[in-house]
Structures are given as C-alpha cells and as structure tokens.
Amino acid sequence: DTGVSQNPRHKITKRGQNVTFRCDPISEHNRLYWYRQTLGQGPEFLTYFQNEAQLEKSRLLSDRFSAERPKGSFSTLEIQRTEQGDSAMYLCASSLRSGDTEAFFGQGTRLTVV
Amino acid sequence: SQQGEEDPQALSIQEGENATMNCSYKTSINNLQWYRQNSGRGLVHLILIRSNEREKHSGRLRVTLDTSKKSSSLLITASRAADTASYFCASSYNQGGKLIFGQGTELSVKP
Numbered sequence: 001d002t003g004v005s006q007n008p009r010h011k012i013t014k015r016g017q018n019v020t021f022r023c024d025p026i027s028e029h030n031r032l033y034w035y036r037q038t039l040g041q042g043p044e045f046l047t048y049f050q051n052e053a054q055l056e057k058s059r060l061l062s063d064r065f066s067a068e069r070p071k072g073s074f075s076t077l078e079i080q081r082t083e084q085g086d087s088a089m090y091l092c093a094s095s096l097r098s099g100d101t102e103a104f105f106g107q108g109t110r111l112t113v114v
Numbered sequence: 115s116q117q118g119e120e121d122p123q124a125l126s127i128q129e130g131e132n133a134t135m136n137c138s139y140k141t142s143i144n145n146l147q148w149y150r151q152n153s154g155r156g157l158v159h160l161i162l163i164r165s166n167e168r169e170k171h172s173g174r175l176r177v178t179l180d181t182s183k184k185s186s187s188l189l190i191t192a193s194r195a196a197d198t199a200s201y202f203c204a205s206s207y208n209q210g211g212k213l214i215f216g217q218g219t220e221l222s223v224k225p
Contacts, residue, residue, distance in 0.1 A: 004156075031211055042118070042202050042215030043157070056210055091156060095211050100145055100164065103213060105157040 002026060004106035006092050012112045013082055020078045021109045025094030032075050033103060034067055035091040036060065043091055049075060050097070082113045118203050118216030126222040133190040135219040137203030138183075144206045146179055146186050147213065151200045160188075160201075195225045 005024040013019050025032045031050050035043035046065070047057045051072035061067075064082075069075040079086055089110050093103040119138045127133055139146070145164045149157040163170045163179045163186065170177045176189040190197055200220050204213035 033212065035213075035215075040217075042204075042217050043213075045212050045214065048210060048212060050210075056212060089154075093157075100162075100206070100209075101211070102147060102159040102162050103211065104159065105149075107156040110154070 004092055004094050004104050006090075006106035006109050008109055009107060010110050010112075012114060015082060015084060015113055017082055018078065018080045019082055019111060020076050021090055021092075021111075022074060022076050023092030023094075023106060024074045025092070026104055027073075028096070029094035029104070030072075030097040031095045031103075032069055033093045033095075034075070034077050035093065037089040037091055037108070038087075046077075079111075082111075084113045087111055087113045118205060118214060120201075120203060120216040120219050122219060123217070124220045124222070126224065127193055129193060129195055129223055129225050131193055131223075133193050133197070133221055133223070135188045135201050135203075135221070136185065137187070137216050138185045139203075139205040139214070139216075140184065141205075141207055142181075144208065146177075147204045147206065148175075148177060148186075148188050149202045149204060149215075151202065151218070153199075157202065190221075193221075193223045195223050197221060198223045 033048040034046040037043040049069040089108045091108045093105045095103040148160040200218045202218045204215045
C-alpha cells in the first residue's frame with residue numbers, strides 16, 4: 001500500500017494524559033500536513049512540513065500540541081495534558097513540493113478524551 | 115476559522131439524478147479542490163481546478179470556477195447510491211499548499 005498511513009486509527013485516553021499519533025506519508029512527497037476535524041465540520045489546518053522543516057503552524061496549535069518530522073519522512077503529532085475539547089479526528093496528508101498539486105489524505109486517527 | 119462556505123449543507127436525491135453543490139471562498143486562490151469523505155473515513159481527492167481555469171471535467175464530475183464571484187460548483191451527473199458521502203471544497207491560496215476547507219455538503223443518494 002503506497003498511500004498515507006496513520007496510526008493508531010482510534011485512541012481513547014483519559015483527560016490529562018499525553019497521546020502521540022504517527023503519520024507515514026507517500027514516500028516521494030516532500031510536504032506533510034496535519035488537520036483536525038470535528039463532527040459535522042470540515043478539516044481545519046494545524047501545521048505543515050516541507051521535508052523536516054515545520055513551515056507554518058495554525059493558532060489552533062496550542063502549546064500543548066507539538067509536531068515533528070525528524071528525518072523528513074514520517075511525522076508525529078503529540079498532544080500533552082489532553083482535554084475533552086481535543087476529541088476529534090486528526091488527519092494527515094502529503095503532497096509533492098509544488099503547492100499546485102492535490103493532497104493525499106490518510107484514514108485519520110480518531111481521538112476520544114474521556 | 116474556515117474560509118469556505120458550502121451550500122446546501124445537505125442534499126437528498128434519487129439515484130440517476132444530478133447533484134449540484136456550491137462553494138464560496140474569501141480570498142484570491144491558487145487553486146480550488148474538491149474532496150469526498152465517507153462517514154468516519156479519510157478524504158479522497160476528486161478534482162483540482164486552477165485559478166486560471168473556468169471548467170474541468172472528470173468522469174461524471176464537472177467543476178466550475180468563477181473567480182470574480184469567488185465561487186465554485188461541483189456537479190455529479192447520473193448519481194449512484196455509492197456517491198453518498200460528504201463533499202468538501204478546499205481552497206489553496208499560497209505556495210505552501212495549505213488547504214482551507216468549507217463545512218461540506220452531505221449528499222444522500224437513494225436507490
């Protein structure tokens with residue numbers, strides 16, 4: 001399978017715990033994006049990387065959120081001290097370097113904070 | 115905040131009918147893309163239209179773009195039950211490739 005892969009697919013955690021999600025993009029794609037989607041809404045941009053460099057972060061990405069792409073391949077998104085409002089689908093996408101190309105999305109990680 | 119607005123929010127049609135969804139955006143774009151999402155799943159790219167294009171076709175899909183009105187429409191012809199999904203427009207306005215999504219149109223096609 002050469003698509004975007006996200007793990008885990010589902011995560012249930014207690015409020016206050018830390019969680020980490022992983023995204024493996026399509027291998028030749030330089031750009032990697034993280035989005036968050038809540039029920040009934042469209043995805044909202046969180047951050048993106050070009051290779052290993054994090055080039056833009058949304059104001060939605062509070063200081064409890066951190067994303068890395070250490071070797072320019074896979075990426076991790078960590079949420080510290082989770083809150084119930086963090087419950088959402090976290091989507092990863094990748095694309096070629098050019099900004100004028102389609103993005104390919106993974107199946108997402110559904111986070112439930114109880 | 116999300117930039118795009120879509121209407122209708124929900125659309126229910128019979129199999130074989132055409133479905134039209136509309137999208138508006140707020141700032142100048144490089145391109146506009148349409149995605150489909152089945153319940154609880156990831157997004158599937160349908161079609162991309164660049165800012166200098168006015169119309170594009172892909173199979174049963176037809177997309178138009180009116181940059182003067184900052185709007186786009188997606189037409190699905192001869193709909194099938196398998197087209198039942200949420201459809202999102204997403205605008206790209208810089209070279210970074212970041213997408214700003216609308217709230218989506220939930221399409222239900224009844225057999």
